[in-house]
Amino acid sequence: MAVRLNAVQTVLTIAALAAGTQLTRWLPFWVFRKDPPAVVTYLSHVLPAASMGLLVIYCLRSVAWTAAPHGAPELLAIAAVAALHWWKGNVLLSIAGGTALYMLLVQVVFA
Amino acid sequence: MELIEPAGQRRHAIRAAFPATIPVMTGYVCLGIAYGFLMSNAGYGPLWVAAVSMIVYSGSIQFVGIGLLTAPFAPVQAGLIAVMVGARHMFYALSFLDKYRDMGRVRPLLICMLTDETFSILSALTPPPSVSERDFCFWVSLLDYSYWTIGGVLGAALGEVLTFNTTGMDFALTALFVVLFLEQWKKKENRLPGLIGLGCTLVCLAVFGADNLVIPAMILVTAVLLGGRKWLCG
Structure with a gap:
């Protein structure tokens, strides 16, 4: 967290994020005036679930599994998110509960 | 903002759209506050947060973006990550190809404001007969957009006055993706x-x-x- 981009770099990074985001919103409208080909429809059905799996791993990419505490805070907090979500099905509660537990674990328990 | 319909019609449309967006309001304001708070901790004040929320307008991408703003400069990677994180928008857009075909002047705005939550409202609800589909879509989209921006600015402002140990707060992003994964898993x-x-x-x-x-x-x-x-x- 030590790096801080300068103003120009910040603006360019934000512009890149915005361009990428808006591309995902506009592309289908630009490309498909009529019915999209079957392979595109297929990808649009399977990619959302697959990219969530990808993003979960992406978020965990820097966890040091071989050193103490061996990813225990992450795994416990993810278990808590899943349990809360199955129990109550409330998106905000699941995120807030899991994050609070994670903060407690890294700041107090495994500090 | 430009008037897109006579005032009476507009009031009708807002009155129909607002109740539909209340659940999104609580979600966007809360998540927006969390986002603004984290941005503030990364050194970005309310103006930056407002700008990012208004031009990117995607919670998951903006949360990932905090990490990219505090890492070595890599704009191409930032763009690619945004495309990947936002891939599900393509699914929404594909579903709305027909619905958004004849939306006139507000069509570009509707496409820019198509988020998970706005998609779920607009694909589930139809406006009452007195309100045109175009106006209903527009006001639902615009209300959601304003909740997200307001939440972000509130969070960033809070971040400037409140200080506590935020270590681990970025886990909210992981939690968000786990939840979205579980939603897909259903x-x-x-x-x-x-x-x-x-x-x-x-x-x-x-x-x-x-x-x-x-x-x-x-x-x-x-x-x-x-x-x-x-x-x-x-």
Whole structure:
């Protein structure tokens, strides 16, 4: 967290994020005036679930599994998110509960 | 803002749209506050947060963006990550090809403001007969957009006056993706694609390491999905 981009770099990074985001919103409208080909429809059905799996791993990419505490805070907090979500099905509660537990674990328990 | 319809009609449209957006309001304001707070901790004040929320307008991408704003400068990677994180927008856009075909002047705005939550409201609800579909879509989209921006600015402002140990607060992003993953998991046909996403990315993490994960993982996931189309379609 030590790096801080300068103003120009910040603006360019934000512009890149915005361009990428808006591309995902506009592309289908630009490309498909009529019915999209079957392979595109297929990808649009399977990619959302697959990219969530990808993003979960992406978020965990820097966890040091071989050193103490061996990813225990992450795994416990993810278990808590899943349990809360199955129990109550409330998106905000699941995120807030899991994050609070994670903060407690890294700041107090495994500090 | 430009008037897009006579005032009476507009009031009707807002009155129909607002109740539909209340659940989104609580969600966007709360998540927006969390986002603004984290941005403030990364050194970005309310103006930056307002600007990012207004031009990017995607919670998951903006949360990932905090990490990119506090890492070495890599705009191309930032754009690619945004495309990957936002891939689900393409699914929404494909579903709305017809619905958004004849929306006139507000069409570009509607497309720019198409988020998960706005999509779910607009695909589930139809306006009362006295309100045109165009006005209903527009006001639902615009209200959601304003909740997100207001939440972000509130959070950033809070971040400037409140200080506490925020270590670990960025786990909110992981939690968000876990929740979205579980939401997908509810549908049986999404389970195999979800597992392919997890598995392929784990393989890429082992092979390419944490710093070069995104692009190989995107390629591998797409390749496996295309290769397995026969089994996944069934």
